[in-house]
Amino acid sequence: MEPVKKLSSTITPLDRINVDTDQIIPKQFLKRIERTGFGQFLFYGWRFNADGSPNEKFILNQPPYKDSEILVAGHNFGCGSSREHAPWALQDYGFKIIIAPSFADIFYNNCVKNGILAIRLEESKVKQLLEGGKEKQSVTVDLESQSIHYNGEQWTFDIDPYWKQMLLNGWDEISITFQYEDEIRQYEEQHH
Amino acid sequence: MAKTIIEKVWNDHVVHQESGKPDLLYIDLHLIHEVTSPQAFEGLRLKGRKVRRPDLSFATMDHNVPTKNRDVIKDPISKQQMSTLADNCKEFGIPLAHMHHPDQGIVHVIGPELGLTQPGKTIVCGDSHTSTHGAFGALAFGIGTSEVEHVLSTQTLWQSKPKTMEIRIDGELGFGVTAKDVILAIIAKFGVDAGTGYVVEYTGDAIRKMTMEERMTICNMSIEAGARAGLISPDETTADYLKGRAHVPDDEYEALKEKWLDYATDPGAEYDRTLTIHTDEIEPFVTWGTNPSMGSGISSAIPHAEDYDDAGKQEELKQALEYMDLKEGQALSDIEIQHVFIGSCTNSRIGDLRAAAKVIEGRKVHPNVTAIVVPGSFTVKMKAEQEGLDQVFKEAGFEWRESGCSMCLAMNDDIVPAGERCASTSNRNFEGRQGAGARTHLVSPAMAAAAAVNGRFTDVRSMVNVHA
Missing domain, CATH: 3.30.499.10 (Aconitase, domain 3)
Incomplete structure (x- = not known):
């Protein structure tokens, strides 16, 4: 996977809480057997009207956010189904970083495995970013220093050191696990 | 330790x-x-x-x-x-x-x-x-x-x-x-x-x-x-x-x-x-919103926005009720439904089918309602047929189907049409879950059966009493 390091982008503010993966990518688009091509269906029910025309009111359809790579949303983002098609769709659409006060556990894992940086940030700061996004402001995120630069301020965020290394280096986790082959075999000899 | x-x-x-x-x-x-x-x-x-x-x-x-x-x-x-x-x-x-x-x-x-x-x-x-x-x-x-x-x-x-x-x-x-x-x-x-x-x-x-x-x-x-x-x-x-x-x-x-x-x-x-909860607090439940926490006991009504302190919650309630075409303060027993789905990994086992059949037996599905039963597995289906449950459902006007996930997430042809309402024994009432524009209410198999008969949400306890 592509390493994540430092990124500046306009903020796309999705000011909703409990956004579930059924909204991120509805089930009628889960039938592809590839990992690619899901971006066109991202937030389908919100992005498009019933007749298939773009819903101009939805944030992603407004011009300033067209090339944004950073999505900011309310708490418990990515709840519901474990479908990895959700991060695939976000990434394929162009988002590399998602910032929210909290994420659902499975969704968070799925992001890391695909090189998407999901940042848990205090609610008050997320609110500032949501407001700033509405004013078309930008934010800079630096994973190495775990810092966010916004509106002249600098904030830090927490991330598990293991996941941080995975993201910075774009490692293939399975190759890492193969280094523990002897321990896996020993476990199997005792238990299976 | x-x-x-x-x-x-x-x-x-x-x-x-x-x-x-x-x-x-x-x-x-x-x-x-x-x-x-x-x-x-x-x-x-x-x-x-x-x-x-x-x-x-x-x-x-x-x-x-x-x-x-x-x-x-x-x-x-x-x-x-x-x-x-x-x-x-x-x-x-x-x-x-x-x-x-x-x-x-x-x-x-x-x-x-x-x-x-x-x-x-x-x-x-x-x-x-x-x-x-x-x-x-x-x-x-x-x-x-x-x-x-x-x-x-x-x-x-x-x-x-x-x-x-x-x-x-x-x-x-x-x-x-x-x-x-x-x-x-x-x-x-x-x-x-x-x-x-x-x-x-x-x-x-x-x-x-x-x-x-x-x-x-x-x-x-x-x-x-x-x-x-x-x-x-x-x-x-x-x-x-x-x-x-x-x-x-x-x-x-x-x-x-x-x-x-x-x-x-x-x-x-x-x-x-x-965390603790006492069963005294729990009566047959119906969800009215677009996530599984947005539900209440059958004898109650949909909350008002001012019942919540949090602005995010208030906004979420409004968005949910707009999608669901429901109103703050509306009684749950006033909500009419057009579809009933008994199935999913939550409630499609033999005990679930028995509970629904007990309510259905001797009654008919309401003329405005399309109702289906989708057993959780081939084994459940066979067992139910041995017990004659398929006959109970079919005589009442339910469709008796082959096993699968079916209308819980509507990836196959079992889809709730846009704007219509389903009493569902599944687990998610998210927007569009059972079909684009479909409105899902999560309930138990017995409550789904009661809704199938009456065409609206009904406290199943009153029906089982009468029936007994």
Whole structure:
């Protein structure tokens, strides 16, 4: 996977809480057997009207956010189904970083495995970013220093050191696990 | 030191542990279905990797399968997804219960049915409702497709040790109150993210008295409270259920049982957090919103925005009611429905069908309602037919279908049309879940049956009384 390091982008503010993966990518688009091509269906029910025309009111359809790579949303983002098609769709659409006060556990894992940086940030700061996004402001995120630069301020965020290394280096986790082959075999000899 | 079942199962499966890293956990059982696995198998092929333990893997087709006529799959992409699974299982030597196989069914129904699900196991599947298997005292959780690939090639996963949460259900279930009402009440009381970062153990008198099927309904919806996994300590009920199952050899049963019961949480073990609910608080439940916490007892009304302090919650309520075409303060018994779905990994087992049939027997489906029953597995379907339940449903005007996930997520042809309303025994009422623009109300099988008869939500307790 592509390493994540430092990124500046306009903020796309999705000011909703409990956004579930059924909204991120509805089930009628889960039938592809590839990992690619899901971006066109991202937030389908919100992005498009019933007749298939773009819903101009939805944030992603407004011009300033067209090339944004950073999505900011309310708490418990990515709840519901474990479908990895959700991060695939976000990434394929162009988002590399998602910032929210909290994420659902499975969704968070799925992001890391695909090189998407999901940042848990205090609610008050997320609110500032949501407001700033509405004013078309930008934010800079630096994973190495775990810092966010916004509106002249600098904030830090927490991330598990293991996941941080995975993201910075774009490692293939399975190759890492193969280094523990002897321990896996020993476990199997005792238990299976 | 006294330990919880969560710690016991975890510690038993650590392959590698070092500070600054998650633990490398061994996975005892990997369940596979057609929707979340194709990209994982493709990943193996691209890198020339093998499936490490096909013998610890088991696959079925459930999400896409047609329930009317098994031989008619209208959508060519659904068909391709199923044939891809069959090809992958053949190539990598994984046992498969295909669409016509007698073991076929929803993956979370057949695991326990076959006795693959056992106390103390680590179980994963590319499906968030894998938490269902926790009813047996297994540590079972949903994973994404990258993790599916990781398990296929290494039979392990890197996992950070979760915090532990006890949810204690005190008291006895009242007349007409079911396991589904209990879990919906828990989610309504504590919220859809109460369990984020935790593994939950359900405890208390109400849980101990529940059948395994009822316990599965509870654990199934742990993910709807934010918890990846929800467990119940095994007891005699657990062991009795597993006795004689295909993957529980008779000559090993006594030894297995002893091992299983050892996993139960020790007296005095401590949890990071404990939540409690009393059954006195719980009546038959109906959800009215667009996430599973937005529900209330049947005798109550939809809340008003000013009932919430939080602006985010107020906005969420307004958005949900706009989608659902409902009003603040509206009585739940005023809501008319056009569809009834009895099925899904939450409520499609024989006990669920019996409970619905008891309400339906001698009555008719309301003329404005289309109602279907989709048994959770071929085995459940056969059992129900032996008991004559299919006749009860059919005589009342229900359609009796083949097993699968069906209208829970509407990936096959079982779709609720836009703007119409469904009383559903499934687990998610998200926007568009049962079809674009469809409106879902989550209920128990008995409440779904009552709604089918009356064309609107009705307190099933009044109907069973009259009927008796």
